[in-house]
Amino acid sequence: MEKQTITIYDVAREANVSMATVSRVVNGNPNVKPTTRKKVLEVIDRLDYRPNAVARGLASKKTTTVGVIIPDVTNLYFSSLARGIDDIASMYKYNIILANSDQNDPKEVQVLNTLLAKQVDGIIYMGHKITDELRAEFSRSKTPVVLAGTVDPDEQVGSVNIDYESATEQSVTNLIAAGNERVAFVSGSRMEPINGIYRLNGYKAALEKAHIPFDESLVFEADYSFISGEAIYEKVEEAGATAAFVGDDELAVGLMNGALDRGVQVPEEFEIFTANNSKLTEMVRPKLSTITQPLYDIGAVAMRLLTKLMNKEETDEKTIVLPYNIANRGTTKGE
């Protein structure tokens, strides 16, 4: 009925030119006489014409849309990355299709497929673990992919991260230097490379340098939620730990609360080092000592890299490692 959409044709007729010309002015093609350009623009404005991006996408095979796969927008670590992604994306005139994956493997594959069906120009993936099936889908499609804050030992697609291993080693070393001989390692599943490989290796390296034997009973796996952090404190305490390195801020907050709620003083009786520097670390008391990752930048750089890939520009390096720092705040005794 009232599908009163106005098209490029209406503009053309009204301006007494061909649709090709209208298309040219809309796309900023210089081969248009200033006079006609002005006339066309006037009509466009008068008719309030708005180019149909879908038709455009069909004809040009570009949608100026990128897919973003995220485990959970509600997690500050990922939403901070997402913010960086979206800012750079809109700077380059791209839009973001955001899809929560819940780090559920089959759902991820399905989400990826609907994203590809929608002809996104590129994909940014955030997650914990890349299954073989997902990796296969990545390489099968010609759509560029960049991992943000996510590592895949098989470095086939672009990625932006920090050096989790050395950052962890440094954090744990600090904890040991402060006199803690039993430092717990609390993270998400060890099946995830970032935990099971990089962080754990950093942890072990720190122990080794201090000549402390690795003790399996000091390693804990949990969900990335403050609830499970609270629940796990008791076990950490029972294992005789006097400090903990935690792989996720929300988890760290939970762990700290688990201690505080039991009357344990932080950092006097129990020290904590967390890993992501999300704003959560500065909202709790005491403030969490943490590895200071540039979260926003990781997202931003990932998106920037993706634009290059989509543009088939030259890229020096597809595997980008950003610098980090260590911030000793309120949950560690060290200076």
Place this chain on the structure above:
Amino acid sequence: MEKQTITIYDVAREANVSMATVSRVVNGNPNVKPTTRKKVLEVIDRLDYRPNAVARGLASKKTTTVGVIIPDVTNLYFSSLARGIDDIASMYKYNIILANSDQNDPKEVQVLNTLLAKQVDGIIYMGHKITDELRAEFSRSKTPVVLAGTVDPDEQVGSVNIDYESATEQSVTNLIAAGNERVAFVSGSRMEPINGIYRLNGYKAALEKAHIPFDESLVFEADYSFISGEAIYEKVEEAGATAAFVGDDELAVGLMNGALDRGVQVPEEFEIFTANNSKLTEMVRPKLSTITQPLYDIGAVAMRLLTKLMNKEETDEKTIVLPYNIANRGTTKGE
């Protein structure tokens, strides 16, 4: 070069049927003989055919994509709503184009326009204030719009909220009942209806019931960030307040930390009531007493409402008000 896309044609040829038939099986049209359907599906699978959603969108005038305008994904209040939105959206086979607006007026209008250009089937808007220009754009386009956790006194589009006014009144009444005669009102800009009208009215109503005169010097405006919350505590204290009702959780956390960092006991010396019940309220110590809004549900219901609108289904009511509760936790003395 290797634009080796396989189309519905390839499938049709390979299966010895017409493209119309392929289209039918792809779209689950029942008018296809089981035998041919099976044959087609086999070919689809073999060729790994994936329908082009853009072409589909052009032909059908439906993109199964909805635009979501959000002030900042990094804010837990909004990301919680977003989570509910995305879950219901994917349940109904829709995807979400997420766009951060930074509550910047011109940017919002521009974002809305690119969303419409992309032919989204519907729009969910989250924000603080709807400018006249934006409202005009809303009603000008035939694309359905639903506000989530966002009020517009001019109820032309759909919306899902709680009763902010009575929730605030109840919270403040609690504070007064606990013996606080000077309760501060801390929120975002009063230019935003949710603060300047609903919450403030609720605040005033509570005062009136208690026969306490309204004191302008107890009203504070700030950004929705913990930083400005910390900064504002001093002024709140100077104004002689012994308690505060805060319109945003992050802001409330900041205010509390401002007090704690000065050695002020919460709730013994200063009580706080916040408004959004994001998980932040349970991550800090003491836990924040709060109005318990069903954040996830607000997003979910908003998206559900939008699906009805997009489907032109009957809807009982476009202005939905969800129930809330009051949770007295650690920042109030009341029972």
Place this chain on the structure above:
DNA sequence: CTGTTAGCGCGTTCAC
């Protein structure tokens, strides 16, 4: 049940 035929709105040669 299945095939034919128009478009959907726009980008893009290729002549003029």
Place this chain on the structure above:
DNA sequence: GTGAACGCGCTAACAG
């Protein structure tokens, strides 16, 4: 500089 014509991949009548 500008226009005519074709095609992008698919849906939707309309026949048969």
